[in-house]
Amino acid sequence: MRPQTADDRPQTREEDEPAFNPPPSVVRRPSSLAIVGLGLMGGSLALALKEKNRAQKIIGITRNRATLDAALQRGAIDAASAELSAARDADIIVLAAPVRAILTHIHNLKEIARDGALILDMGSTKREIVSAMNQLPERLRAVGGHPMCGKESAGFDAADATLYQDKIFVLTPTARTNECALNTSRALAHTIGSRVIELDAERHDEIVAAVSHLPYIVASNLARTADDFANGDEMVWEIASNGFRDTTRLAASDAQMMLDILLTNRENIADLMRAYARRFGELADALYAADEKTLRAILERAAQSRQGFNRKSKS
Amino acid sequence: MRPQTADDRPQTREEDEPAFNPPPSVVRRPSSLAIVGLGLMGGSLALALKEKNRAQKIIGITRNRATLDAALQRGAIDAASAELSAARDADIIVLAAPVRAILTHIHNLKEIARDGALILDMGSTKREIVSAMNQLPERLRAVGGHPMCGKESAGFDAADATLYQDKIFVLTPTARTNECALNTSRALAHTIGSRVIELDAERHDEIVAAVSHLPYIVASNLARTADDFANGDEMVWEIASNGFRDTTRLAASDAQMMLDILLTNRENIADLMRAYARRFGELADALYAADEKTLRAILERAAQSRQGFNRKSKS
Numbered sequence: 001m002r003p004q005t006a007d008d009r010p011q012t013r014e015e016d017e018p019a020f021n022p023p024p025s026v027v028r029r030p031s032s033l034a035i036v037g038l039g040l041m042g043g044s045l046a047l048a049l050k051e052k053n054r055a056q057k058i059i060g061i062t063r064n065r066a067t068l069d070a071a072l073q074r075g076a077i078d079a080a081s082a083e084l085s086a087a088r089d090a091d092i093i094v095l096a097a098p099v100r101a102i103l104t105h106i107h108n109l110k111e112i113a114r115d116g117a118l119i120l121d122m123g124s125t126k127r128e129i130v131s132a133m134n135q136l137p138e139r140l141r142a143v144g145g146h147p148m149c150g151k152e153s154a155g156f157d158a159a160d161a162t163l164y165q166d167k168i169f170v171l172t173p174t175a176r177t178n179e180c181a182l183n184t185s186r187a188l189a190h191t192i193g194s195r196v197i198e199l200d201a202e203r204h205d206e207i208v209a210a211v212s213h214l215p216y217i218v219a220s221n222l223a224r225t226a227d228d229f230a231n232g233d234e235m236v237w238e239i240a241s242n243g244f245r246d247t248t249r250l251a252a253s254d255a256q257m258m259l260d261i262l263l264t265n266r267e268n269i270a271d272l273m274r275a276y277a278r279r280f281g282e283l284a285d286a287l288y289a290a291d292e293k294t295l296r297a298i299l300e301r302a303a304q305s306r307q308g309f310n311r312k313s314k315s
Numbered sequence: 316m317r318p319q320t321a322d323d324r325p326q327t328r329e330e331d332e333p334a335f336n337p338p339p340s341v342v343r344r345p346s347s348l349a350i351v352g353l354g355l356m357g358g359s360l361a362l363a364l365k366e367k368n369r370a371q372k373i374i375g376i377t378r379n380r381a382t383l384d385a386a387l388q389r390g391a392i393d394a395a396s397a398e399l400s401a402a403r404d405a406d407i408i409v410l411a412a413p414v415r416a417i418l419t420h421i422h423n424l425k426e427i428a429r430d431g432a433l434i435l436d437m438g439s440t441k442r443e444i445v446s447a448m449n450q451l452p453e454r455l456r457a458v459g460g461h462p463m464c465g466k467e468s469a470g471f472d473a474a475d476a477t478l479y480q481d482k483i484f485v486l487t488p489t490a491r492t493n494e495c496a497l498n499t500s501r502a503l504a505h506t507i508g509s510r511v512i513e514l515d516a517e518r519h520d521e522i523v524a525a526v527s528h529l530p531y532i533v534a535s536n537l538a539r540t541a542d543d544f545a546n547g548d549e550m551v552w553e554i555a556s557n558g559f560r561d562t563t564r565l566a567a568s569d570a571q572m573m574l575d576i577l578l579t580n581r582e583n584i585a586d587l588m589r590a591y592a593r594r595f596g597e598l599a600d601a602l603y604a605a606d607e608k609t610l611r612a613i614l615e616r617a618a619q620s621r622q623g624f625n626r627k628s629k630s
Contacts, residue, residue: 148556168554197553204554210544211555215537215562220617221598222533225591227620229525237627238512239483239519240526241463245628246561247530251621255614262602262610273599276540277592283536284588287577295577299570302535305542306566312552313560 031091031184034059035077036084036105038067040151041122042096043159046076048192051161061086067156076159088112092184095121099129099260106132106142115139118181120188122147124208124257125265126172126201133174141181144172144201146208147194154254162193169194172201209268214276216250216258217269223251346406346499349374350392351399351420353382355466356437357411358474361391363507366476376401382471391474403427407499410436414444414575421447421457430454433496435503437462439523439572440579441487441516449490456496459487459516461523462509469569477508484509487516524583529591531565531573532584538566 033049035042038060046058060068060077061084068080079086084105087093093113095102102123109119118141123129126144133142149167151158169189173182182198189196199207226244230236262269286294348364350357353375361373375383375392376399383395394401399420402408408428410417417438424434433456438444441459448457464482466473484504488497497513504511514522541559545551577584601609 148554150556150558167556170554197550199550199554203550207551207554210541211551211559214540215559217595217598218533218537219562219621220614221591221595222530223621223624224613224617225529225587225594226525227617228590228594229587234627235512235514235518236522236526237624239463239485239514239522240624240628241465241482243465243565244526244530245624246564247534248621248624249561250558251617252625253618255611255618258614259607259611263605263607266602266605270599270603272540272544273595273602275543276536277595277599279540279543280532280536280588280592280595283532284585284592287581287588288585290578290581292574292578296570296574298539299535299573302539302542302566303568303570306534306538306563309538309552309555309560309563310567312549313555 032057032059032089033092033094034061034087034090035094035096036061036087037095037097037101038062038064038071038077038156038159039096040154040156040158040163041147042094043067043071043076043156044161044163045094045096045122045192046071047074047159047161048164049188050076052191059086059090070156076156084108085112087117088114090114090117092118092120092188094188095119095123097123098257099123099125099264101260102129103132106136109140110137113140116141118143118184119176120145120185124212124261126170126204128264130172130174130201133176136176138176140176141178142174142176143181143185144170144174144204145185145189146170146172146204147189148212150253153252154257164189165193167194169196170204171196171198172204173198205265206268209265209272213261213265213269214272216253217262217273218276219248219250220258223248347372347374347404348407348409349376349402349405350409350411351376351402352410352412352416353377353379353386353392353471353474354411355469355471355473355478356462357409358382358386358391358471359476359478360409360411360437360507361386362389362474362476363479364503365391367506374401374405385471391471399423400427403429405429405432407433407435407503409503410434410438412438413572414438414440414579416575417444418447421451424455425452428455431456433458433499434491435460435500439527439576441485441519443579445487445489445516451491453491455491456493457489457491458496458500459485459489459519460500460504461485461487461519462504463527465568468567469572479504480508482509484511485519486511486513487519488513520580521583524580524587528576528580528584529587531568532577532588533591534563534565535573538563 035046058077059079060071061081063082071077072080095105102121120143121129122145130144136142147164147169149163171185186196350361373392374394375386376396378397386392387395410420417436435458436444437460445459451457462479462484464478486500501511
């Protein structure tokens with residue numbers, strides 16, 4: 001038996017307890033689950049899994065001691081560790097950290113994870129992560145994942161067992177994905193109430209650049225422009241109402257998390273920023289020229305598209 | 316007595332009934348109120364006033380017969396007319412129409428409104444409206460108004476008695492504003508639950524360009540860019556989640572209403588579009604160059620500003 005230290009072994013760890021339970025045909029023995037990162041996403045996952053099955057054993061791993069204490073106290077996890085090596089006995093290892101931290105974890109898990117362990121991530125971009133997963137030794141399984149939900153508030157305090165309910169959970173196959181790994185990942189997503197879409201990493205990253213990363217850039221740039229305009233005049237913020245609030249909401253997202261996302265999806269976002277800037281210029285030209293006909297055509301088309309989105313997502 | 320026709324007189328009109336009741340010190344006799352335009356804003360105003368005082372007589376004026384019927388049926392108004400001339404006996408005339416329609420109404424009310432009548436508008440830009448109000452004959456009173464609220468759904472069907480509750484109602488003095496007119500306008504805003512801010516038309520239009528019109532442009536342009544990107548691929552809309560929904564919500568606004576707003580606040584919006592585009596370019600440059608330090612500084616500042624706005628508007 002390997003020596004145990006306080007740091008690299010879970011603080012409490014009961015072996016052979018029933019744990020995460022996908023259909024018995026898929027996984028033959030009770031599996032143990034480690035969640036690396038206990039922020040909004042990892043914390044919410046732990047809470048959601050616990051809500052479905054309190055008996056399931058979850059190891060929480062993060063360097064943030066206060067978060068480990070809070071997660072133990074809230075009953076989100078059964079064991080806590082500050083070290084990735086605590087994932088060594090887990091059958092399923094979920095990586096719920098900023099994208100570049102996930103990339104580091106994948107690399108380090110090459111040595112740590114047990115034979116046949118499944119690594120599933122929850123990062124917001126998939127190309128670089130899937131590429132790193134493809135480099136894992138053949139003894140390991142890996143599936144890329146991206147739950148399409150979030151809040152502008154980060155951290156375990158914002159975690160919420162219902163975060164994944166009725167949300168899309170994208171799964172992206174890798175060179176280390178087999179049918180069993182995919183089934184286990186699907187079962188996990190279903191357990192927390194999500195609907196699974198399978199999508200390759202390239203298309204995933206293109207789509208999220210358009211519907212998630214560009215909206216963040218646009219919101220952030222609007223918040224900055226308004227802040228520069230206000231220049232300390234509190235009247236500006238008094239007058240700002242729901243429209244401003246909603247349009248800029250994403251700007252409050254955690255900058256470190258977003259930086260990782262932007263830098264690992266740079267080409268797709270750059271393409272879309274150019275497309276956005278070109279259309280913004282067309283709109284500006286029509287407005288400067290008071291070209292009512294062009295302006296109306298542009299605004300009506302956008303309104304129709306957005307109203308159509310409302311109808312689709314309500315149904 | 317003037318001859319009455321079905322079109323230019325209210326369909327039902329009871330004289331000398333108690334009506335809108337500001338403090339007795341301000342208005343000496345029961346006043347009658349006409350609301351021109353019964354869309355989201357005018358309809359919500361009628362419903363809110365009725366909720367506070369069912370005895371108050373309200374004349375609803377719009378060319379949309381179906382809306383008049385719906386408003387009568389829902390008890391929002393007591394009398395209905397398709398003609399502006401039906402406002403001739405009203406002590407208070409509220410203009411709740413798109414900005415350029417308000418400009419036409421102000422012009423036409425020169426002949427129609429009774430001596431001493433107060434004209435209050437609810438248009439989203441104030442400079443052109445206040446300028447038109449300044450041209451009214453001296454026998455009339457006029458105050459510019461702009462309640463800072465709205466929904467992306469338009470029309471009487473979307474009207475809601477609580478729309479103005481706890482919202483800011485901007486009042487803008489004109490050359491036809493005296494203390495009595497201002498007090499009556501304030502009382503009306505307070506009756507529907509709003510908080511009044513007095514602001515001159517120039518500063519109002521600058522501020523709403525930043526916190527309302529630029530956000531609309533940005534949202535509309537984002538919706539159009541995403542729609543072009545999607546190019547019919549429904550998967551894009553399936554993946555789009557709350558972030559996209561919120562950032563683009565304003566894009567679904569009524570295009571005609573927004574066109575009036577943009578064209579009557581063109582210079583301010585153009586200035587802010589230039590400021591926005593310049594910052595968007597800085598962000599794009601930093602991203603293309605993978606200049607993490609600059610990117611982080613830009614995104615963190617926007618996040619801090621937006622988080623600060625959250626704290627302010629929650630308190």
